[in-house]
Amino acid sequence: MPFEASSDRRGRQKLDRETVNTLLVFGLSIVLIVCSRFISPALGSWSQVLTVLILASFLVIMSFGQGLVILIGGLDLSIPALITLGGVLTTTWIGTADTGVWYMLPAILVICALVGAVSGIGIVWLKVPPFIMTMATSIVVASVALGYTSGTPRGGSPSALLWLMKSWFLGVPVVIYFTLAFILLGWLLQNFTALGRRLRALGTNRNAALIAGVSVNRLELVPYAISAACAGFVGMMLVGYSNGATLRMGDSYMLPSIAAVVIGGSSILGGSGTFIGTVGGAILLTTLGTMISAIGLSEGWRTIIEGAIIVGALLVLRGEFLTHIGNRMLTRGK
Amino acid sequence: MSAIAANPAPRRSRPWRAVVSGTGIVALIYVLLYALYAFWQPDALSVYTFTDLVNNSTPLALAAAGETLVVISRGFDLSVAGVVSLTNVLMAVYPLDGPGGALISLLMCCAIGALVGLINGILVAKLGLQTIAATLGTMIVCQGLALVILDAPGGMVADFVTYTLTDTLFGVVPIAGLFLVAAIVLWLAFRRTNTGIGLYAIGADEQSARFSGVAVSRVRIAAFVGAGILYGVAGFMLSAQTATGNPTAGTPFLMLTFAAVALGGTPLSGGRGSLVGSILGAGTLMLLQKVLFSGGVSSFYTGIFQGFVLVLAIVFGNAVARLLRKDEVR
Numbered sequence: 001m002p003f004e005a006s007s008d009r010r011g012r013q014k015l016d017r018e019t020v021n022t023l024l025v026f027g028l029s030i031v032l033i034v035c036s037r038f039i040s041p042a043l044g045s046w047s048q049v050l051t052v053l054i055l056a057s058f059l060v061i062m063s064f065g066q067g068l069v070i071l072i073g074g075l076d077l078s079i080p081a082l083i084t085l086g087g088v089l090t091t092t093w094i095g096t097a098d099t100g101v102w103y104m105l106p107a108i109l110v111i112c113a114l115v116g117a118v119s120g121i122g123i124v125w126l127k128v129p130p131f132i133m134t135m136a137t138s139i140v141v142a143s144v145a146l147g148y149t150s151g152t153p154r155g156g157s158p159s160a161l162l163w164l165m166k167s168w169f170l171g172v173p174v175v176i177y178f179t180l181a182f183i184l185l186g187w188l189l190q191n192f193t194a195l196g197r198r199l200r201a202l203g204t205n206r207n208a209a210l211i212a213g214v215s216v217n218r219l220e221l222v223p224y225a226i227s228a229a230c231a232g233f234v235g236m237m238l239v240g241y242s243n244g245a246t247l248r249m250g251d252s253y254m255l256p257s258i259a260a261v262v263i264g265g266s267s268i269l270g271g272s273g274t275f276i277g278t279v280g281g282a283i284l285l286t287t288l289g290t291m292i293s294a295i296g297l298s299e300g301w302r303t304i305i306e307g308a309i310i311v312g313a314l315l316v317l318r319g320e321f322l323t324h325i326g327n328r329m330l331t332r333g334k
Numbered sequence: 335m336s337a338i339a340a341n342p343a344p345r346r347s348r349p350w351r352a353v354v355s356g357t358g359i360v361a362l363i364y365v366l367l368y369a370l371y372a373f374w375q376p377d378a379l380s381v382y383t384f385t386d387l388v389n390n391s392t393p394l395a396l397a398a399a400g401e402t403l404v405v406i407s408r409g410f411d412l413s414v415a416g417v418v419s420l421t422n423v424l425m426a427v428y429p430l431d432g433p434g435g436a437l438i439s440l441l442m443c444c445a446i447g448a449l450v451g452l453i454n455g456i457l458v459a460k461l462g463l464q465t466i467a468a469t470l471g472t473m474i475v476c477q478g479l480a481l482v483i484l485d486a487p488g489g490m491v492a493d494f495v496t497y498t499l500t501d502t503l504f505g506v507v508p509i510a511g512l513f514l515v516a517a518i519v520l521w522l523a524f525r526r527t528n529t530g531i532g533l534y535a536i537g538a539d540e541q542s543a544r545f546s547g548v549a550v551s552r553v554r555i556a557a558f559v560g561a562g563i564l565y566g567v568a569g570f571m572l573s574a575q576t577a578t579g580n581p582t583a584g585t586p587f588l589m590l591t592f593a594a595v596a597l598g599g600t601p602l603s604g605g606r607g608s609l610v611g612s613i614l615g616a617g618t619l620m621l622l623q624k625v626l627f628s629g630g631v632s633s634f635y636t637g638i639f640q641g642f643v644l645v646l647a648i649v650f651g652n653a654v655a656r657l658l659r660k661d662e663v664r
Contacts, residue, residue, distance in 0.1 A: 143637025
């Protein structure tokens with residue numbers, strides 16, 4: 001009986017920590033947006049908030065995939081390469097002519113998902129550590145994209161993507177409605193489907209999941225495929241946003257995708273974390289990035305701050321960190 | 335015959351173990367690949383080509399040597415990319431000429447590497463972060479610092495460093511090679527110390543190592559600091575070779591060091607392996623690039639080969655580890 005009681009308490013405590021963290025991240029974003037008024041009067045306005053949300057939508061979608069991979073205890077370093085792949089294929093295969101856009105866009109997403117599945121196969125059956133396998137995939141994909149385009153991708157954006165990224169509905173950009181729908185679906189998938197529960201089980205304890213009858217090997221491929229498809233879709237969104245693709249279009253997204261998940265309260269060891277938290281992390285990071293560039297700090301400082309935030313978030317989220325510091329202070333005081 | 339029958343579990347002799355170990359296998363691959371290179375490129379056997387090859391391989395070999403220390407202790411160190419970029423940029427922005435200047439630069443590179451290693455070590459051993467997460471953070475911070483110091487490729491490394499370190503001693507011995515020899519000698523001495531033995535022990539089983547009295551966090555920090563110093567020297571040698579600064583100079587090292595370590599027979603699960611193997615692994619990777627180039631493969635597609643070699647190296651490393659384990663059980 002005491003065992004049951006203690007396990008129950010632990011479950012509640014963890015839920016509380018996740019909720020607290022999510023609220024904290026969202027609250028911090030709002031405080032930052034309000035405070036940004038003091039830096040420059042142009043910041044903190046409604047249109048500026050919408051710009052931040054559009055920029056955050058890229059990060060939200062790619063970090064959904066990254067979040068699933070981290071949930072099962074992996075790490076996906078191939079997101080930048082797949083963003084580029086999605087973007088380059090969209091401009092070269094579809095382009096401004098809109099040739100077969102309704103079946104070509106899904107086809108490109110399927111190709112991206114297959115690339116992700118290949119990473120998964122290497123991780124599951126060849127026993128290559130996830131970060132190395134995805135790094136290898138990413139180098140191969142980047143190299144194929146470079147060779148295929150001979151260095152300069154051609155073509156512009158299909159009109160459907162321009163519509164998604166540029167048009168407005170009831171005073172709000174269409175892409176924000178789309179992202180809200182995506183967040184809802186992602187949240188439902190992670191929390192209310194068998195797939196979501198199995199992935200969480202796999203991340204918490206692989207052996208226990210296996211004994212519980214989850215086919216762990218096949219399941220482990222899924223997050224990598226989803227992550228790759230999400231990254232490919234972000235590539236398409238970027239094509240619509242800037243009306244073209246470049247070979248380096250994904251480069252600046254590797255760290256933010258990991259940072260958003262970690263700041264959102266997911267454990268880097270897997271098994272815990274919510275998509276809503278990640279969404280908060282993505283918005284917070286984007287707000288911070290916008291502010292940093294408004295202050296006029298260079299790319300380098302931005303990178304340093306991002307790195308420091310990742311390490312800080314990891315330390316704070318270890319949970320026992322604060323108690324550790326507290327104990328230290330108590331023993332010192334004696 | 336009867337002697338063997340009486341002793342059903344004979345331990346393999348030392349030479350056999352050396353051949354079957356990762357180091358022996360990668361040495362064999364290197365020789366075979368070099369023979370292929372010499373076949374395509376008849377001047378491959380000249381001192382000039384060999385010096386060139388050693389110069390090209392040294393930065394990666396030193397970085398891989400450092401990574402090996404962390405991998406043996408069962409960890410991953412991503413900060414290699416950050417330290418190499420940071421030291422390269424510093425060498426290019428603050429060049430110090432003359433032998434004294436070169437020495438100060440080298441010490442500065444070592445100090446930066448040691449500091450980053452110390453931070454990694456504390457984050458992992460004292461604050462309990464996962465190695466991959468902690469070193470990802472320090473890698474990002476170092477890359478940011480490199481961008482702050484130099485935001486675009488440029489700058490000039492001191493002439494003395496550029497010319498002397500890519501030269502040969504007495505016309506035959508590449509000076510860069512001496513750094514590798516120094517690293518190997520230090521390693522052979524280090525692995526006999528208590529810390530060196532502890533390194534293998536915590537890689538094989540941290541819990542039992544702790545119970546056997548190994549100072550786990552001290553050994554772990556030592557591994558990260560040693561690794562950091564080697565990355566610093568790698569950045570120093572890279573600057574000597576490229577003669578210029580590039581804030582993203584270290585990025586390719588991230589993948590290639592792991593490939594070199596795995597190719598050198600150090601399993602990524604820790605507890606085994608050798609620094610010498612990793613140095614040979616790095617040499618093999620650089621040689622492979624030359625062989626591909628002389629074989630007429632377009633430079634657009636070298637990434638494809640690198641990706642495949644990386645995965646194959648890991649699979650190969652896993653296979654060697656399994657082979658060795660079987661050999662031990664027998």
